[in-house]
Amino acid sequence: MPEAAVHLASGKVRELYALDGERLLLVASDRISTFDVILPTEIPDKGRVLTGLSAFWFARTSGIVPNHLLALRDDGRSLECRRLEMLPVEVVVRGYLSGSGWKDYRETGSVCGHALPPGLVESDRLPEPIVTPATKAVSGHDENIDARAAAELVGAERWAEVESVALALYAFATEHAEARGIILADTKFELGVDQAGTLVLGDEALTPDSSRFWPADGYAPGGPQPSYDKQYVRDYCESLGWDKASPGPEVPADVVAGTRARYVEAFELLTGLAFDAYLADPQVVLG
Numbered sequence: 221m222p223e224a225a226v227h228l229a230s231g232k233v234r235e236l237y238a239l240d241g242e243r244l245l246l247v248a249s250d251r252i253s254t255f256d257v258i259l260p261t262e263i264p265d266k267g268r269v270l271t272g273l274s275a276f277w278f279a280r281t282s283g284i285v286p287n288h289l290l291a292l293r294d295d296g297r298s299l300e301c302r303r304l305e306m307l308p309v310e311v312v313v314r315g316y317l318s319g320s321g322w323k324d325y326r327e328t329g330s331v332c333g334h335a336l337p338p339g340l341v342e343s344d345r346l347p348e349p350i351v352t353p354a355t356k357a358v359s360g361h362d363e364n365i366d367a368r369a370a371a372e373l374v375g376a377e378r379w380a381e382v383e384s385v386a387l388a389l390y391a392f393a394t395e396h397a398e399a400r401g402i403i404l405a406d407t408k409f410e411l412g413v414d415q416a417g418t419l420v421l422g423d424e425a426l427t428p429d430s431s432r433f434w435p436a437d438g439y440a441p442g443g444p445q446p447s448y449d450k451q452y453v454r455d456y457c458e459s460l461g462w463d464k465a466s467p468g469p470e471v472p473a474d475v476v477a478g479t480r481a482r483y484v485e486a487f488e489l490l491t492g493l494a495f496d497a498y499l500a501d502p503q504v505v506l507g
């Protein structure tokens with residue numbers, strides 16, 4: 221770890237350090253969580269896949285919205301970032317009905333104030349993508365809110381800008397992904413504001429940890445879809461009859477290898493680059 225880096229925060233699978241007054245270091249580990257529990261077994265290079273994908277998207281979306289990326293380190297798992305004033309709202313864009321969106325729709329017919337047509341089934345494509353804000357609740361779980369509540373948290377004008385940027389990012393990424401056989405069902409953005417008051421995309425972007433990626437091949441609405449990356453791990457954990465309480469089970473080598481292969485496959489499909497080329501020189505994703 222860099223000499224002067226001061227540890228600021230731990231996420232489930234990432235660490236955040238301060239480099240100086242203006243710069244942060246985001247380090248992605250190889251830890252994996254499933255059913256909200258971190259497993260004792262790591263997936264080799266998972267942090268590199270996620271970091272490489274984030275950097276890939278940051279490099280290609282800076283014309284939509286500026287982002288916090290300053291440098292991708294040669295370890296392939298660390299991003300030097302501009303320190304922002306983060307907005308107190310998570311910005312989820314959904315093009316498909318899944319997760320808490322499906323749950324809210326089933327219970328109320330709406331998601332975050334968006335009234336949806338009747339008769340939709342789980343994993344259905346929505347008539348158009350929707351922005352569904354959430355706040356970090358004390359439980360650690362996000363709590364969905366509507367646009368009016370989001371506008372109260374960040375200001376109406378800023379919220380309008382956030383919605384428009386989030387929809388543009390989703391449209392760009394979903395078109396890119398679907399052309400490569402991957403459905404981007406939904407994705408979570410975290411945005412902040414820089415010293416000049418400019419809206420800036422922060423955190424990680426459009427990775428399998430912040431998004432639902434589904435293989436387009438075999439997409440079948442009417443139930444949950446297999447996750448592009450975590451399905452082997454989930455299926456293995458389910459097969460044990462694990463009660464989903466911490467600690468989670470150790471995962472055997474074949475499940476680790478299969479899971480790593482799926483992360484690497486997602487990286488290669490989305491970036492069009494060999495993952496080995498990324499390992500040899502991470503800067504290739506910025507091209």
Ligand code: Q0Z
Nearest residue numbers: 229230231234235236288302303304423
């Ligand atoms: C991101 C998080 C992680 C724990 C704060 N550019 C930024 N400026 C200010 N704050 C953040 C960022 Cl990215 C920021 N998090 C999330 C990441 C570990 C928490 F790696 N928290």
